Amino acid sequence: MLKTLKAIFLNTSLTFLFILFLINMAGAADFCVSNAADPQSALTTAASNGEDDVIKIVQGTYIGNFIYSSCEDYDLTIEGGYSEGCTSRVVDPANTVLDGGASGTVLVLSTDKEANFSIDGVTLKNGMTDKCGGGLYAYASGTITLTNNTITGNSAGCGGGLRADAETITLTNNTIRANSAVSGGGLCLPAYYVLGTVTLTNNTITGNSAENGGGAYISLYYDSAIAKIYNNIIWNNTAINEGNDLYIDNDRNNNYLASYVNLFNNDFDQSIEGIYIEIPFTIDPTNLNNEDPLFVDPANNDYRLQAGSPCIDAGDPNAPELPAADFERDPRIEGAAPDIGADEYYTGPPVPIPDIKVNGSDGPITLGQSDILTVSVLLDNNDITENADWWLAADTPFGLYFYTFDGWTTDWVPAYQGHLFYLDSFEVLKNMPVSRLPAGTYTLYFGVDTVMDGNVTWDSGYYDTVVVNITE
Known part of the structure; x- marks a missing residue:
C-alpha cells in the first residue's frame, strides 16, 4: 500500500512543497474581475x-x-x-x-x-x-x-x-x-x-x-x-x-x-x-x-x-x-x-481553517473502479501567519500514512514546517483512475498545528477530513 500511495502522489512533477510555494499555478484559465x-x-x-x-x-x-x-x-x-x-x-x-x-x-x-x-x-x-x-x-x-x-x-x-x-x-x-x-x-x-x-x-x-x-x-x-x-x-x-x-x-x-x-x-x-x-x-x-x-x-x-x-x-x-x-x-x-x-x-478568536475535498466534495463520497479521483486542499489562514506544522495524511484499509517530501511513511512526520498563509484551492491530485486503488474506506486529512515541533498537539491543531469509499 505504501508503494501504491507513493506512486499516486509522486508520479507527477508537483510535490507538496511545490504546491505551497507555487500556489498561483493552475490548470485552468484565471480571470481577475x-x-x-x-x-x-x-x-x-x-x-x-x-x-x-x-x-x-x-x-x-x-x-x-x-x-x-x-x-x-x-x-x-x-x-x-x-x-x-x-x-x-x-x-x-x-x-x-x-x-x-x-x-x-x-x-x-x-x-x-x-x-x-x-x-x-x-x-x-x-x-x-x-x-x-x-x-x-x-x-x-x-x-x-x-x-x-x-x-x-x-x-x-x-x-x-x-x-x-x-x-x-x-x-x-x-x-x-x-x-x-x-x-x-x-x-x-x-x-x-x-x-x-x-x-x-x-x-x-x-x-x-x-x-x-x-x-x-x-x-x-x-x-x-x-x-x-x-x-x-x-x-x-x-x-x-x-x-x-x-x-x-x-x-x-x-x-x-x-x-x-x-x-x-x-x-x-x-x-x-x-x-x-x-x-x-x-x-x-x-x-x-x-x-x-x-x-x-x-x-x-x-x-x-x-x-x-x-x-x-x-x-x-x-x-x-x-x-x-x-x-x-x-x-x-x-x-x-x-x-x-x-x-x-x-x-x-480567528483560527486557521483547512479544507480538503475529493472530486469537489466534502464527502463522504463513494467511487467505483471506473471513476477518477481528484484531491484538492485549501487553507484559509484568517490572517494568522505564525509558524506551524502542515500535515497531509491518509488512513487506508492498510494503515495510516503521512506525506513527506520523500514520499509516504508510517512515521508521524509533518509534510512541511513554516509560516501559515492563504493557500488557495489546489489540486494535489487530478483525475487519477480509481482502478489504481484497492477497494475499501480511505480517510484523507489535511491540517495545521500552530505548535511547530514536529508532533501533533491536538489543542493547537486544526484539520479537515474527507471520507472516500472505494468499491470493487
Missing part, C-alpha cells in the same frame, strides 16, 4: 476558450445581468472576496455583490454538456424575471455547487432566489432570504436525472414567499433520485397555497413510487401549512418544529445566531457535505455538534 465590464467579458471568454475557468471577483458591487452560455464541457468556478489584483481573499458574500438592477436574472450559467459550476462567496441581489431563477439560473448535466453566498431580494416565475438543474446540486452555508416567485420563493431545485442528487446542508432560508413552496421547492423525477436535507434553517417563509417553508414533490413522474428524501436536523414548520410532501413520510424527530432561531438582527440583515438559540449544537455531525467552516469562516462544529443554519455560533 475588478470593474463593471469585466464580469461579462470574463464569462464570454470562458464560454469558448476550451479550458476550465476560474473567475476571481475583486470586492465591490457590479451592476448588470451576467450570462455564461457554453457548448463546452469545461468547468467554471466563480469566487468573490478578492483584493485588488486578486492577490489575497476574504470570503464574505457582503464584500462582493452582483446586482441585477431589477432588469433580469442576475447570473445565468448554462451549458448542454457535462460541466461543473461552482459559486463561492458572492451576493446575488435585485434580479427580476418572469422566467426561472431571479438571482441565479444554472443548468448543466454535471454538478452545481453553491457555498457561502447570499441570495436576496430577487423575484422570478420559479426559483425567486435561484433555480438550478444538474445531476448533482449541492448548497452549503448559503443565506437565501427575501426572494419571491410563483413556485419556490427562495429556491427551486428539480432533479430530472436517474441518479439526481440534491443536497442542502447548513443553509439559512428565511423570509421568502411564493404561491407554492415559499422557502424551498424540491422536485424529484426518477424513483432513484434523492434529496439530502440536513442542518438547515428553513423558517418564516410564506406560501399562498401549500408549503410555507418546504414543498417536496417526491413523485414528479406520478408513478406513486416515492423518491428518497433524507430530512434530518433542520428547523422548519412541520404543520400542514408549513410543509407539503407529495407522498407523505414521517418527519424525523431530529428536526425542530418551527422554533425561532433567534437571529441577531434580521431587520439589518444579520442572520447569525444569538446565544441561547435552539439551533446551536442541534445539527448532525455526519451530514453530507458538512463544511469545515461557516459562512464567515468560523470553525464548523464549535460545540458538541454543528449548529443548524449557515452560521456557527462562535465567540473565540
Whole structure:
C-alpha cells in the first residue's frame, strides 16, 4: 500500500512543497474581475476558450445581468472576496455583490454538456424575471455547487432566489432570504436525472414567499433520485397555497413510487401549512418544529445566531457535505455538534481553517473502479501567519500514512514546517483512475498545528477530513 500511495502522489512533477510555494499555478484559465465590464467579458471568454475557468471577483458591487452560455464541457468556478489584483481573499458574500438592477436574472450559467459550476462567496441581489431563477439560473448535466453566498431580494416565475438543474446540486452555508416567485420563493431545485442528487446542508432560508413552496421547492423525477436535507434553517417563509417553508414533490413522474428524501436536523414548520410532501413520510424527530432561531438582527440583515438559540449544537455531525467552516469562516462544529443554519455560533478568536475535498466534495463520497479521483486542499489562514506544522495524511484499509517530501511513511512526520498563509484551492491530485486503488474506506486529512515541533498537539491543531469509499 505504501508503494501504491507513493506512486499516486509522486508520479507527477508537483510535490507538496511545490504546491505551497507555487500556489498561483493552475490548470485552468484565471480571470481577475475588478470593474463593471469585466464580469461579462470574463464569462464570454470562458464560454469558448476550451479550458476550465476560474473567475476571481475583486470586492465591490457590479451592476448588470451576467450570462455564461457554453457548448463546452469545461468547468467554471466563480469566487468573490478578492483584493485588488486578486492577490489575497476574504470570503464574505457582503464584500462582493452582483446586482441585477431589477432588469433580469442576475447570473445565468448554462451549458448542454457535462460541466461543473461552482459559486463561492458572492451576493446575488435585485434580479427580476418572469422566467426561472431571479438571482441565479444554472443548468448543466454535471454538478452545481453553491457555498457561502447570499441570495436576496430577487423575484422570478420559479426559483425567486435561484433555480438550478444538474445531476448533482449541492448548497452549503448559503443565506437565501427575501426572494419571491410563483413556485419556490427562495429556491427551486428539480432533479430530472436517474441518479439526481440534491443536497442542502447548513443553509439559512428565511423570509421568502411564493404561491407554492415559499422557502424551498424540491422536485424529484426518477424513483432513484434523492434529496439530502440536513442542518438547515428553513423558517418564516410564506406560501399562498401549500408549503410555507418546504414543498417536496417526491413523485414528479406520478408513478406513486416515492423518491428518497433524507430530512434530518433542520428547523422548519412541520404543520400542514408549513410543509407539503407529495407522498407523505414521517418527519424525523431530529428536526425542530418551527422554533425561532433567534437571529441577531434580521431587520439589518444579520442572520447569525444569538446565544441561547435552539439551533446551536442541534445539527448532525455526519451530514453530507458538512463544511469545515461557516459562512464567515468560523470553525464548523464549535460545540458538541454543528449548529443548524449557515452560521456557527462562535465567540473565540480567528483560527486557521483547512479544507480538503475529493472530486469537489466534502464527502463522504463513494467511487467505483471506473471513476477518477481528484484531491484538492485549501487553507484559509484568517490572517494568522505564525509558524506551524502542515500535515497531509491518509488512513487506508492498510494503515495510516503521512506525506513527506520523500514520499509516504508510517512515521508521524509533518509534510512541511513554516509560516501559515492563504493557500488557495489546489489540486494535489487530478483525475487519477480509481482502478489504481484497492477497494475499501480511505480517510484523507489535511491540517495545521500552530505548535511547530514536529508532533501533533491536538489543542493547537486544526484539520479537515474527507471520507472516500472505494468499491470493487
